[in-house]
Amino acid sequence: MIEQETSDRRPLPAVTALTAPYWDAVQQRRLAIQHCRHCDRFQHPPAPTCSTCRGTDLDWQQVSGLGRVVQSTTVWMARIKGFESTPYQCVAVELDEQPSLLVLGNYVNSSDFTECSIGRRVEVVFEPSRNGFLLPQFQPTKDNR
Amino acid sequence: MSVGIVGAGWSLISRRADSCLAELVLSACGAALTDAGLEWSDVDGLATYPSTAGAGGSVEGIDTVGVEYIAQTLPTHQLSWYASLERGTIGHVLAAAVNAVEAGTSRIALVWKGMHSPSGSYGEFQIDEAPGESQFRAPFGMGGPYNAGGGAVAEFAMPYSQYLTRYGRDRLEMGPYAIHNRGNAASNPHAIFFRKPLSEDDWTASRLVSDPLSVLDCDMAVDGAGAVVVVAGDIARRLSARPAWVVGHSNVGIHRRRAPTMLWDDLAENASHLVDLALARSGVGMSDIRSAALYDGFSYFVPMWLEATNVCGPGEAFDFIADAQTTVGNRLAVNVFGGNLGMGRLHGMPQIIEAIRQVQGSAWDGQPAAEPFCLATVGSATHGAATFVLSNEARSSRIG
Numbered sequence: 044m045i046e047q048e049t050s051d052r053r054p055l056p057a058v059t060a061l062t063a064p065y066w067d068a069v070q071q072r073r074l075a076i077q078h079c080r081h082c083d084r085f086q087h088p089p090a091p092t093c094s095t096c097r098g099t100d101l102d103w104q105q106v107s108g109l110g111r112v113v114q115s116t117t118v119w120m121a122r123i124k125g126f127e128s129t130p131y132q133c134v135a136v137e138l139d140e141q142p143s144l145l146v147l148g149n150y151v152n153s154s155d156f157t158e159c160s161i162g163r164r165v166e167v168v169f170e171p172s173r174n175g176f177l178l179p180q181f182q183p184t185k186d187n188r
Numbered sequence: 189m190s191v192g193i194v195g196a197g198w199s200l201i202s203r204r205a206d207s208c209l210a211e212l213v214l215s216a217c218g219a220a221l222t223d224a225g226l227e228w229s230d231v232d233g234l235a236t237y238p239s240t241a242g243a244g245g246s247v248e249g250i251d252t253v254g255v256e257y258i259a260q261t262l263p264t265h266q267l268s269w270y271a272s273l274e275r276g277t278i279g280h281v282l283a284a285a286v287n288a289v290e291a292g293t294s295r296i297a298l299v300w301k302g303m304h305s306p307s308g309s310y311g312e313f314q315i316d317e318a319p320g321e322s323q324f325r326a327p328f329g330m331g332g333p334y335n336a337g338g339g340a341v342a343e344f345a346m347p348y349s350q351y352l353t354r355y356g357r358d359r360l361e362m363g364p365y366a367i368h369n370r371g372n373a374a375s376n377p378h379a380i381f382f383r384k385p386l387s388e389d390d391w392t393a394s395r396l397v398s399d400p401l402s403v404l405d406c407d408m409a410v411d412g413a414g415a416v417v418v419v420a421g422d423i424a425r426r427l428s429a430r431p432a433w434v435v436g437h438s439n440v441g442i443h444r445r446r447a448p449t450m451l452w453d454d455l456a457e458n459a460s461h462l463v464d465l466a467l468a469r470s471g472v473g474m475s476d477i478r479s480a481a482l483y484d485g486f487s488y489f490v491p492m493w494l495e496a497t498n499v500c501g502p503g504e505a506f507d508f509i510a511d512a513q514t515t516v517g518n519r520l521a522v523n524v525f526g527g528n529l530g531m532g533r534l535h536g537m538p539q540i541i542e543a544i545r546q547v548q549g550s551a552w553d554g555q556p557a558a559e560p561f562c563l564a565t566v567g568s569a570t571h572g573a574a575t576f577v578l579s580n581e582a583r584s585s586r587i588g
Binding site: 055115122133 | 397
């Protein structure tokens with residue numbers, strides 16, 4: 044778990060009409076991804092139109108929050124405000140719902156979070172950032188399932 | 189029609205310059221024009237990619253030097269063409285200049301790239317609210333070069349982690365390339381690491397920034413500028429300077445997958461496509477090319493570009509390097525001038541200028557003969573990239 048302090052200075056998202064459904068769901072401890080009702084594809088980050096079929100009929104669907112780490116990095120020298128306390132690990136998680144559907148987060152609650160986590164099965168967990176704003180993070184699943 | 193690059197020049201390149209960026213750009217442009225045997229008043233086209241250095245400001249002449257700034261130094265004559273691109277690389281701008289000259293909308297185009305490294309830590313992300321798509325990265329300690337960039341190392345480390353894991357490689361296998369490359373830079377008087385070779389111990393002891401990237405896998409922020417002069421074939425033939433002929437190019441390094449970051453496959457597929465296009469348009473086969481200037485803002489772009497050229501298979505670049513195949517006299521001499529890792533963060537201008545020098549036969553003291561061809565690759569393959577095949581002889585290029 045990333046240490047939460049009253050002096051937490053991590054950047055928060057500048058939420059817009061386009062991204063509000065994502066962050067609103069996260070505040071309710073749900074992971075929801077923008078989805079095209081025409082071609083039935085998910086996309087992230089959200090966009091005004093579907094990047095697969097150019098369709099305009101988009102909705103938001105809750106996903107399982109389960110996936111697999113496809114990329115990872117342990118950051119030792121941070122250049123982002125609020126991340127002075129290193130190391131921390133960033134991961135790109137391919138969600139189970141669709142190949143190459145990626146969500147980024149930190150790799151948390153692992154016994155060795157500096158170890159490369161690529162290939163690890165993970166699940167979403169919601170952790171507070173600055174001002175209690177929840178962020179979707181990823182932790183290893185039990186028995187790597 | 190044919191297009192030649194007839195002049196190239198550098199300003200002084202240093203960690204922090206005493207002079208402002210405008211002076212550096214004017215110095216580089218002046219050097220390129222002198223090298224070409226041309227005057228400022230001969231120029232009828234201007235092109236640059238006026239990116240700022242991360243979290244720097246946007247004061248013209250200090251942080252960037254755009255086309256208007258230079259046009260205002262040429263008040264006595266009308267220009268016929270300019271290009272200034274907000275996204276991409278200097279490679280895109282050079283490709284645009286080549287196309288403009290090919291089309292006849294410019295006859296003598298001046299193309300420059302200035303880089304200012306403001307004091308403080310380069311590329312810091314110091315805002316409280318992450319705008320645009322950075323809102324899906326910055327809250328997790330990742331930056332990126334798009335909108336309010338900064339902290340890009342973590343984002344660029346991630347595809348490299350995927351490459352190493354997929355092919356069972358180790359980040360330390362970059363050592364032979366990194367050490368040899370700094371040896372190249374040590375003999376390049378323009379390089380920030382001139383006379384500063386790297387030892388095996390330096391390499392293994394280098395601090396990790398964002399695993400698998402260490403400090404020595406990242407180019408160093410510098411103050412400096414480079415410039416080249418692109419001219420129509422008939423002019424190139426008239427000048428005393430030996431032209432580097434542009435016989436093929438491509439500039440389509442764009443991220444086509446909607447995702448918060450790039451996958452290794454996005455980089456590898458784009459890099460292959462960029463190289464294939466430039467080769468096909470030049471009519472030159474990779475088997476004819478013995479020299480390459482490969483963009484190495486992060487070290488791992490070298491294996492990416494190497495594998496894109498098919499001189500080795502996917503995941504085999506470290507074997508190719510370990511076998512000394514990237515050194516002069518072997519299969520493909522790579523970055524004989526020291527690349528960005530040796531010269532500093534000049535965003536692809538080192539590759540452009542040094543590829544020119546190699547086909548001119550002036551890349552280093554005593555270069556035995558001009559290379560018939562040199563492949564230059566500019567940029568990361570998903571954040572704007574371009575490739576060029578330069579030749580020491582004019583050929584009818586098959587651009588388009």
